[in-house]
Amino acid sequence: MRHAMGFHIPLIMSVPWSTVRRMADHRILKTFPDPDGGAVHALAPLVLDGAPAVIGKHGDGSLWTCDLTTGERVGHPIDLDSAAPDDPVPDAEGTIWDDEDFEDEKGEADAYEVVSLLTATSLDGHPVLVTGGGRFDLTSLLGEDYMGGAVRCWDLATGEKIGKTMTGHGLGVTALATVPSERGPLVLSSSEDGVLLVSVLASGERVAEIRGSYNGAMAAAVVDGRPLAVTGGHDPHLEVWDALTGEAVGGPRQIGAPVHTVALTEVAGRAVILTAGDDNTLRMWDLPTGRPAGGPLSGHAGTIQGITLTRLGGRAVAVTEAMDDPPRIWDLTRAEQLGGTLAVPGEQPPTAVTAMDINGEPVVVTGHDDGTIRVWRISAP
Template sequence: MTIRIWDVGTGTPVGEPLRGHTSTICSVAYSPDGRSIVSGSADCMIRIWDAAAGEPIGEPLEGHNGAVLSLAYSPDGRNIVSCSMDRTIRIWDAATGMPTGEPLTGHRHFIQSVAYSPDGLHIVSGSDTIRIWDAATGKLAGEPLTGHRDLVTSVAYSPDGLNIVSGSRDYTVRIWDAVEEVPIGEPLEGHTNSIPSVAYSP
């Protein structure tokens, strides 16, 4: 129930553990400027931390009714997106800690992963399907992306924003055209278990 910051050069911890959550921490992310850290927990709370001081900034962000499984800063650092076992996505003002609108709904299962597009215009989420959302309006952009045979456990945009990669409980990885919203090629196979995380090389 702690967050630790590590010196990548020495492999040693930097400062004391960050304490405040009362249950398992499911996701952490740095702000684009590296000054803040956001964390989501099974205690249904989101906390923002001063990365240098190791202290919480303001009060916890409250609104989810289930574990916060994934979160991310927008590329400009102004907003935070979070998703939860309550089957909703929420967008927060990073400066005030207040929600910017109503929750994004539509998934039929808990949402395991969210990510901003590199231009900050869209959000992708992974659950029973993959959905792409307009980050400004919270409206669904196009139809859900279907193809995985089980829950989608992780999603990520390519650095140019043109593609999305997804991992699933069906043991496969898929690559999608983020504009046309169609799969690219065949599934990537080889894993023998659920795929909890995917990422593009820079």
């Protein structure tokens, strides 16, 4: 199962600046500045024409890819004219207008709202982009009587929408994931209102609609050949779901506190759930029983906002990004932090983080407020 940052080095007057830079940068494999200098708001890994790359977005919703071999960046506009729902959807009062009235209501898509979240995967061997909308996604398209974020799949080469616009969220999309299944790739989306939707990626056909927890933390993966989703958020418990049937897998796992983000992976042969909440720590829970799987992993000075997964030498590794704090890397098998924070002296923490493999080596990729992309090694030099 793959999905998918470290310590501040103080500047001591007796240590030359060049030495501090070397200490901080020994894990940086590549640095790609952005000639346009726009802040990176999101990143997702993908493979383009056989080369490792990331797709990212700027604050205005514009999309681009960065080749992690050459640093070349290419813009990827998407067909926003096709972003509106294909079928009538209920307004805030629950009214569903007929097709003619629905067509008359369609307005202009807001790229910022359409691309609130993003992830990338492949469909029939071709890279595709999946986007989740913000809470005013449908408002910009259908008017003030509508609210909620839609999910869409896009052909990365042409920018054309694939399948239907997937609606059903009353507020913004908070988490996106894709998993393989017997029905083909599935896209799972969770929202602020706690609704988890499961759809067939290629068509947009709805598979399941699940009531999760408000604030919509969610992760998904294939466990023992079965696509599962884990939800959390406002409630002090986690729930596990069969993504194909929408049925609960066991009862709620009581963890005692709300969570901001969750992840699902395998550690030492056991399926575990990772969570992070208001206490700035990363915690592991045994998926079948819900019991703690080791002690908390602490070190962040801010709230953990994201967990990205990879593997190092067969061991599960998590990369955490936190508010106003550099990313940290954790060896989950050994329950310890790997190295220092992913920080460059004199710079703000990264604005976006992801992880991937390049030529068999796991790396972390960070995006920054000046548009720079950096590739960091996970293993020791």
